[in-house]
Amino acid sequence: MPVITTSAAPPIQTLVRKDKSDEALVTDWRELPDLVQEVTAIWPQRHVFYTERDHYTPLLFTESLRQALALLSHRVHSIPLGHRLGWEEISSWILPSALDVQAGAKKVTLLVSHPSITRRRMGSVYLVSRIDAISDGHRIGGAEVRYSAHPPAIYDRLRGPYASAKEAFSKAIRLTAPVAPALVGRSDTRNVVLSPTDQPLSWQLRVDTTHSVLFDHPHDHVPGMVLLEAAAQAAQATHPTPVATTRFDTKFLRYVEFDQPCIVTATPNEGVVQVAITQSGTPVFTTEVTTEPWPV
Numbered sequence: 001m002p003v004i005t006t007s008a009a010p011p012i013q014t015l016v017r018k019d020k021s022d023e024a025l026v027t028d029w030r031e032l033p034d035l036v037q038e039v040t041a042i043w044p045q046r047h048v049f050y051t052e053r054d055h056y057t058p059l060l061f062t063e064s065l066r067q068a069l070a071l072l073s074h075r076v077h078s079i080p081l082g083h084r085l086g087w088e089e090i091s092s093w094i095l096p097s098a099l100d101v102q103a104g105a106k107k108v109t110l111l112v113s114h115p116s117i118t119r120r121r122m123g124s125v126y127l128v129s130r131i132d133a134i135s136d137g138h139r140i141g142g143a144e145v146r147y148s149a150h151p152p153a154i155y156d157r158l159r160g161p162y163a164s165a166k167e168a169f170s171k172a173i174r175l176t177a178p179v180a181p182a183l184v185g186r187s188d189t190r191n192v193v194l195s196p197t198d199q200p201l202s203w204q205l206r207v208d209t210t211h212s213v214l215f216d217h218p219h220d221h222v223p224g225m226v227l228l229e230a231a232a233q234a235a236q237a238t239h240p241t242p243v244a245t246t247r248f249d250t251k252f253l254r255y256v257e258f259d260q261p262c263i264v265t266a267t268p269n270e271g272v273v274q275v276a277i278t279q280s281g282t283p284v285f286t287t288e289v290t291t292e293p294w295p296v
Helices: 058-075 152-162 165-170 224-237
Strands: 026-032 036-043 084-094 106-119 125-135 138-150 194-196 202-205 243-252 262-269 272-279 282-293
Touching: 026 058, 036 058, 058 084, 058 106, 058 125, 058 138, 058 224, 058 243, 084 224, 138 152, 194 224, 202 224, 224 243, 224 262, 224 272, 224 282
Parallel strands: none
Antiparallel strands: 026 036, 036 106, 084 138, 084 243, 106 125, 125 138, 194 202, 202 262, 243 282, 262 272, 272 282
């Protein structure tokens, strides 16, 4: 009688696109009625990048969203692991009180729905997701994300000479000097992603490809997480006292390459900060960052 074997499902760290198991925030998921998925994320009490003194950084929430959507793209929407996922727009918010670090790890439940899924003939998929974040029975944040998934043949054609992550990493420009960590709400120079320029409220994007969290594995372009972190740090640099980033309204306009410098500019405007990133004079990223003073 023939023996029938089935391949084991990939581990969660693979499904959320992380090489290091301890960088996988998502631990579990289940299907709920009305085409809603419930994803569980665990926020560590301490982390070399996502905690700063007694609070979480807002990018921890964003990374939780990213991992949840990557997981569901494979397990729910049958998008192969070989497809390349990319953000187009993100609007997200988080309560500043939800960023307080407490004793022990913090459990965050993400309720995810996809009101729009468009599949193209050649295999590309365009998705819109909506997320509600719940912790200790209270809604602490939410998001709407527009993103895409392209099969290797289409993605490689889109990226042209930049398709290889190994080659892209090898061509990264030399690491530039950081601004003072306190200026951007950081205590560790290694976590600073802005370098000074001679223009006010303008910086060069500082891309450290050896950073173990931002670059858990090689990429063919600068990840959106790095750009969002740059926006949060630029917004902090416009304030004389520490603030919490509570909202991003973001558009990813073009892929950002490693072999060319990027300029990050901040424009404060009636309670929000407009942050734009350009590369070779071309806009590649824009976001409106909302901040609030840290709760006393």
